[in-house]
Amino acid sequence: MTQSLSLAKTFTKSELGDAIRLARVRQGLSWAKIAESIGKDPVWTVAALLGQHPLSAGDAATVVSLLGLDDGAVAVLQMMPYRGSDGTIAKDPTIYRFHEALAVYGPAIKELIHEEFGDGIMSAINFQLSVQRRPHPEGDRVVVTFDGKFLDYAWKHSAPHAQEAAK
Template identity: 60%
Template sequence: MTPIMSKSDAADLVVAARVRKGLTWAQIAEELGAPVVWATAALLGQHPMTPEQAGTVCGLLDLDDAVAESLRRQPTRSTDPAVMNDPTIYRFVEALSVYGPALKELIHEEFGDGIMSAINFKVDITRRPDPDGDRVVITFDGKFLDYRW
């Protein structure tokens, strides 16, 4: 019996094949018919894919059934210390450390007692030209879930 490929090993193979094939994440997402941020996160191991999606990606990238099987599995989501050392990811943590309490207060003031869902959730990234250097615009769009007592 062959051991199950880890999601991180599958992600490494996906990244290598994407680079080798000269494809962008956006091109792969378009082939999947999925939003680019979701598709990228799924291919990096953070979401399970349907058998059809996994098959499409593996066909596009010439990857085998072991990768497809891994892409279909549920992830274990955690904060990997190695990932947290990446400067880009650390800046997101830093931004939420600084602005998280203020955003929480503003959500409560505007919506009442509750939270923004990270399950019923959309995320998008765009580039906005600016004379002082292009800007990264990230949109979190989560359903408000009120606390019910």
């Protein structure tokens, strides 16, 4: 039985994300099943449904129908997001561990990227992320892989004054 979650008021993407989390549990659906329904990667799908990416009209309609949400959610899911956080450090322990790990290992990661690739950054736009479980005798391990295109800093040096002087 599909339970409908009404959007009597206009939801923000963040509020709709909370409604989606509730509807997913009510419907007994996994994030992977929702991602499969729209043919997208599970990590990308979860981020999108929590407000970090826009969905196409078709994908939004599929998700809304699957979760039993009010049709008004289709438009909200298509809205361009304000990506990232509000600038505060997350208090949720799972999210905070990433902040903590990057605070400790971020400078080392930066140095190793620069040593291997040169002066540049890892793209968070041309990017994939995966989360996997790896069995371990001391307790299962969480394996998170960031897979981003390397973007080199292309310093363009134009010398308009030098060109003028050569004339």
